[in-house]
Amino acid sequence: MSQTYNPTEFMGNADTHSGVTNAKLGVWLFLASEVMLFATLFTSYIVLRMAAVSWPWGWDVLNVPLATLNTVILITSSVTIVMAYAKAYDKDKAGFQMWMAATLLLSFAFLVVKGFEYGHEFALGIAPSTSVFYAVYFTMTGLHGLHILGGIAVNAGLLYMSTVDEHWQHPLFLGRVEGAGLYWHFVDIVWIFLFPALYLL
Amino acid sequence: MSHDEHGHHELSFKEKYIFSVDHKVIGLQYLITSFLFLMVGFGLMMLMRWQLAFPGTPIPLIGNMFPAELAPNGVMSGEFYNSLGAMHGTIMVFLGVVPLAVGAYGNYVMPLQIGAPDMAFPRMNMMSYWLYLPGGIMMLSSFIMPGGAAQSGWTSYPPLSIINPGQTVWLLSMVVLITSSLLGAINFLVTTINLRAPGMSLWRMPIFVWAQFVTAVLLLLAFPPLEAASVLQLMDRVFHTSFYMPKDLVVLGKAYAGSGGGQPLLWQHLFWFLAHPEVYVLVLPPMGIVAEIIANNTRKPLHGYKTMVFSMIAIGVMSFMVWAHHMFISGMSASLGNFFLVTTMIISVPSVALMTCLVFSLKGGSIRYNVPMLFALAFIPLFAIGGLTGLPLGMTVTDIFLHDTYYVIAHFHFVVVSGSIIALMGGTYYWFPKWYGRKMNDKLGLIHFWGSVASMVGIFAPMLFMGLAGASRRLYDPTAHLHNLPVQGWNVVSTCAAYSLFLFQLPFIYNFFNSMWNGEKTVENPWQATTLEWACPSPPPHGNFAKTPTVYRGPYEYSVPGRETDFWMQNDPS
Numbered sequence: 211m212s213q214t215y216n217p218t219e220f221m222g223n224a225d226t227h228s229g230v231t232n233a234k235l236g237v238w239l240f241l242a243s244e245v246m247l248f249a250t251l252f253t254s255y256i257v258l259r260m261a262a263v264s265w266p267w268g269w270d271v272l273n274v275p276l277a278t279l280n281t282v283i284l285i286t287s288s289v290t291i292v293m294a295y296a297k298a299y300d301k302d303k304a305g306f307q308m309w310m311a312a313t314l315l316l317s318f319a320f321l322v323v324k325g326f327e328y329g330h331e332f333a334l335g336i337a338p339s340t341s342v343f344y345a346v347y348f349t350m351t352g353l354h355g356l357h358i359l360g361g362i363a364v365n366a367g368l369l370y371m372s373t374v375d376e377h378w379q380h381p382l383f384l385g386r387v388e389g390a391g392l393y394w395h396f397v398d399i400v401w402i403f404l405f406p407a408l409y410l411l
Numbered sequence: 412m413s414h415d416e417h418g419h420h421e422l423s424f425k426e427k428y429i430f431s432v433d434h435k436v437i438g439l440q441y442l443i444t445s446f447l448f449l450m451v452g453f454g455l456m457m458l459m460r461w462q463l464a465f466p467g468t469p470i471p472l473i474g475n476m477f478p479a480e481l482a483p484n485g486v487m488s489g490e491f492y493n494s495l496g497a498m499h500g501t502i503m504v505f506l507g508v509v510p511l512a513v514g515a516y517g518n519y520v521m522p523l524q525i526g527a528p529d530m531a532f533p534r535m536n537m538m539s540y541w542l543y544l545p546g547g548i549m550m551l552s553s554f555i556m557p558g559g560a561a562q563s564g565w566t567s568y569p570p571l572s573i574i575n576p577g578q579t580v581w582l583l584s585m586v587v588l589i590t591s592s593l594l595g596a597i598n599f600l601v602t603t604i605n606l607r608a609p610g611m612s613l614w615r616m617p618i619f620v621w622a623q624f625v626t627a628v629l630l631l632l633a634f635p636p637l638e639a640a641s642v643l644q645l646m647d648r649v650f651h652t653s654f655y656m657p658k659d660l661v662v663l664g665k666a667y668a669g670s671g672g673g674q675p676l677l678w679q680h681l682f683w684f685l686a687h688p689e690v691y692v693l694v695l696p697p698m699g700i701v702a703e704i705i706a707n708n709t710r711k712p713l714h715g716y717k718t719m720v721f722s723m724i725a726i727g728v729m730s731f732m733v734w735a736h737h738m739f740i741s742g743m744s745a746s747l748g749n750f751f752l753v754t755t756m757i758i759s760v761p762s763v764a765l766m767t768c769l770v771f772s773l774k775g776g777s778i779r780y781n782v783p784m785l786f787a788l789a790f791i792p793l794f795a796i797g798g799l800t801g802l803p804l805g806m807t808v809t810d811i812f813l814h815d816t817y818y819v820i821a822h823f824h825f826v827v828v829s830g831s832i833i834a835l836m837g838g839t840y841y842w843f844p845k846w847y848g849r850k851m852n853d854k855l856g857l858i859h860f861w862g863s864v865a866s867m868v869g870i871f872a873p874m875l876f877m878g879l880a881g882a883s884r885r886l887y888d889p890t891a892h893l894h895n896l897p898v899q900g901w902n903v904v905s906t907c908a909a910y911s912l913f914l915f916q917l918p919f920i921y922n923f924f925n926s927m928w929n930g931e932k933t934v935e936n937p938w939q940a941t942t943l944e945w946a947c948p949s950p951p952p953h954g955n956f957a958k959t960p961t962v963y964r965g966p967y968e969y970s971v972p973g974r975e976t977d978f979w980m981q982n983d984p985s
Contacts, residue, residue, distance in 0.1 A: 227607055232606075239601065239631060240597055243593055246631075250636040254640075337650070338650045339653070342672045345654055
């Protein structure tokens with residue numbers, strides 16, 4: 211290693227002790243911390259509900275059809291991001307851009323549906339302070355929504371980068387798409403737990 | 412400065428010293444910043460000590476400089492005392508010791524010890540520091556916010572923390588600080604897993620690297636729960652939800668406006684789920700430093716290297732299962748108390764194994780009594796006092812008496828001050844030659860050492876006596892209660908010792924900055940150590956090693972029979 215070494219030189223180097231690139235390992239570790247974050251929220255939810263005198267049924271007070279639609283949207287977006295990765299793997303730029311744009315569209319659709327749900331609840335005068343149930347509902351879905359926004363930022367960034375040759379040709383580009391995909395699947399999985407926990411149980 | 416198109420990229424002052432991506436510069440940034448925060452936290456404590464020793468008398472010299480609502484006529488108000496207490500704990504733990512142990516020492520030394528050119532994610536490393544500093548400044552700024560700083564202790568128990576003013580800034584800065592430390596933890600883990608030099612197998616890693624590794628796992632998995640818990644508390648404060656607010660709460664004669672139906676104990680569980688692993692975050696890296704110094708200065712291999720590593724891993728795993736021993740008298744179920752009593756007794760076994768290995772490492776060595784070694788030697792008995800005084804707190808029966816007395820404060824401070832901080836100070840003397848290519852002055856070091864150790868014992872031993880006599884902690888005026896009066900004299904002793912501890916830090920501060928420019932110049936490996944950080948120039952250049960080192964053997968090959976020198980470096984091919 212010379213003294214003028216470039217930090218990014220070894221970032222995507224798979225010739226590491228573990229055989230996994232730094233970036234990929236970093237994303238997995240980040241997801242481990244995210245699991246702890248959401249596990250804490252789910253645990254708090256269980257504790258609060260177990261101790262509560264009364265707790266409403268999710269399907270009585272929340273909009274199950276819309277949430278089902280959102281579940282379908284998110285699962286589809288997980289498929290489209292895998293397609294985007296496959297196209298990036300094949301060096302098919304147009305294909306990558308199409309599938310990534312589809313992923314972005316679906317994530318915006320998710321937020322729009324969610325916003326519609328929130329809007330309806332606010333119109334009824336429901337707020338996080340209404341009851342512990344709504345506190346849990348708004349906090350958990352809100353935090354999940356923030357994660358969706360983060361994913362949109364990353365995915366949009368990758369879509370933009372693919373239009374610049376320097377980035378598209380970069381040896382680390384595929385790894386970046388993979389990292390974004392891992393994160394997006396995680397956000398998807400959190401929703402798959404949130405949906406039954408809040409709406410169906 | 413301009414960018415040179417043809418040759419080396421000349422770094423501007425800003426890139427080199429402020430927004431640097433070099434782990435060594437970031438490490439030193441952490442070092443200086445966390446030492447400053449330690450001084451701030453110590454300053455808050457000195458104010459509190461005045462009130463405890465001489466309640467109701469004006470604070471000398473600076474008492475009149477405080478605004479009248481904090482200290483009318485120079486006498487500290489109760490609210491101000493509470494703020495000082497909450498901020499002292501928060502600053503010392505989250506802004507002082509942990510950033511010093513992990514951000515400074517870990518950042519600087521760990522990549523060198525594994526033979527890496529830098530951290531795995533240099534820019535993320537920079538980001539960790541640049542979240543830590545604003546987070547810290549934000550925390551301090553709460554003193555000048557309307558409502559003042561947080562007043563609910565560093566543990567921030569609701570409902571008090573949700574009703575009290577000042578807590579919102581505390582929560583926001585905690586979220587920033589937690590993010591910083593999460594980024595750091597990811598970086599440390601990836602670096603240790605992926606960037607080790609050829610031949611540096613796991614069982615050849617120095618104990619310090621192992622300590623940092625286990626610490627990073629704890630930070631990665633224990634901090635997110637506090638982040639979530641802080642978000643919930645923030646919701647309670649800002650959006651008036653009732654995650655932690657019970658039903659039918661009456662505050663100052665009025666019914667609480669929120670819906671109620673939450674669980675105050677939930678916060679305590681979530682908080683201690685972080686804060687107990689956090690104790691080991693405070694302790695493991697300093698233990699690693701002590702192990703390095705002891706192996707180097709006894710000139711023999713550590714006794715039980717693998718035992719120490721397995722003990723650290725065991726501590727790491729167990730530390731997630733002991734949290735509720737902080738809550739024995741909180742009203743939680745008594746059978747739950749029994750469970751946590753048992754796990755607490757179990758976790759003391761690997762801790763004792765670690766200490767035993769350190770003591771046995773001394774046996775039969777020809778010990779060099781230099782300044783870092785004195786700190787390492789002082790660590791063993793003082794930390795042991797801290798550890799052993801913890802056992803009665805971990806047992807439900809004795810804890811009923813000792814809980815919330817000065818005994819708890821004495822126990823914790825013996826562990827963290829005369830344990831962790833002593834070791835971290837020793838680490839400064841040990842690695843200073845690597846940082847600046849110069850040695851710190853020995854005479855000033857000896858004054859600093861003996862003065863600090865005597866003062867620390869002088870501060871905390873009286874607290875043990877007071878606690879055993881039943882003196883309650885968190886009291887603004889200890890003389891207001893009859894049962895505290897017989898031991899009030901110890902408060903005066905403790906306060907005097909605290910001020911003397913401050914005086915004995917002055918030679919250290921002078922020594923540190925003076926030696927940076929005027930210290931005696933040293934060579935690459937002044938302590939004749941075996942680990943890789945001594946195999947590169949002092950200070951190491953950008954990129955650390957001229958050529959990636961290859962590792963041939965374990966970390967502590969001292970006094971190997973048949974060799975000319977008494978140390979065999981890890982990268983020595985002969």
